[in-house]
C-alpha cells in the first residue's frame with residue numbers, strides 16, 4: 298500500500314465513523330419506530346438527563362480549558378469564560394438536584410451499581426482488552442445491566458464530580474479565607490480531575506458510541522432500546538433477570 302492510500306484509508310475511516318455517529322443520531326431520533334421489538338435499557342428521563350449533562354459538560358470543559366491552557370487566555374476576553382463556567386455549574390447543580398429528587402430510586406441504583414464489584418467483574422476486566430481488540434466473544438463472562446468498564450466510568454463521574462464540587466467551591470467562595478496552600482491544592486486537584494475525567498470521557502465515547510462491538514449502544518442512548526440478541530450477548534445476566542420477571 299502506498300503512503301497516499303494509507304492516508305486516504307485513515308481519513309475515510311475517520312469520516313466514515315463520524316458519518317455513522319451523525320446518521321445514527323438523526324435516523325434513530327427522527328425515524329425510530331416506538332413499537333420496535335426490543336429491551337428497554339435507558340428510560341426517557343435517563344436519556345434526557347444524559348444528553349443535558351453532555352451539553353453542560355461540553356460547555357464546562359470548553360470554558361475550563363480556556364481558563365486552564367496558558368496560551369488560550371486571550372479567548373476569555375472580559376472574563377466571559379469564567380462567567381459561563383460558573384453559570385453552567387449552577388445549572389448543573391439544579392439539574393442534578395431536581396433529577397435526584399424526581400428519580401431517587403434510579404439515582405440510588407446508579408450509586409449501588411458503581412460501587413458493587415464482584416469477582417466475576419475482575420474476570421471481565423482481564424478479558425476485556427482481548428475482546429475489544431476483536432478477540433473471542435464467548436470468553437466474556439455474562440454481564441449485568443452494565444459491564445465493569447461502564448462501572449469504572451460511573452465511578453469516575455462520581456469521584457471527579459465530587460472533587461470538582463469541593464475544589465470549585467473552595468476556589469469560588471474561600472479565596473483569601475483558606476490558607477494559600479489549600480487554595481493551590483484545590484486548583485491542582487481540580488485540574489487533575491479535569492485531565493482524568495476528559496481522558497476517560499474519550500474512552501467512554503469511543504467504547505460507548507463508536508466501537509463496532511458496541512453497535513447498538515448509541516442507539517440505546519437515543520431510543521432507549523436494544524435488540525433481544527444484543528441484550529443476550531452483551532448483558533446476559535441482566536437479560537435473564539428481566540426475562541424471568543416477565544415470565
Ligand code: HEM
Pocket residue numbers: 347350351354443446447448450451454498501502505506511513514515516517518
Ligand atoms: C458526546 C459525548 C457522549 C456520548 C456520545 C455518550 C454516549 C453514551 C452511550 C452510547 C451510552 C450507552 C452505553 C451503553 O450501551 O450502556 C452512554 C452511557 C452513559 N454515559 Fe455517556 N456519552 C457522552 C458523554 C457523557 C458524559 C459527559 C457523561 C457524564 C459525565 C456520561 C455519562 C454516562 C453514563 C454514566 C452512562 C451509563 C453507564 C455506561 O453505559 O457507560 N456520558 N453514554
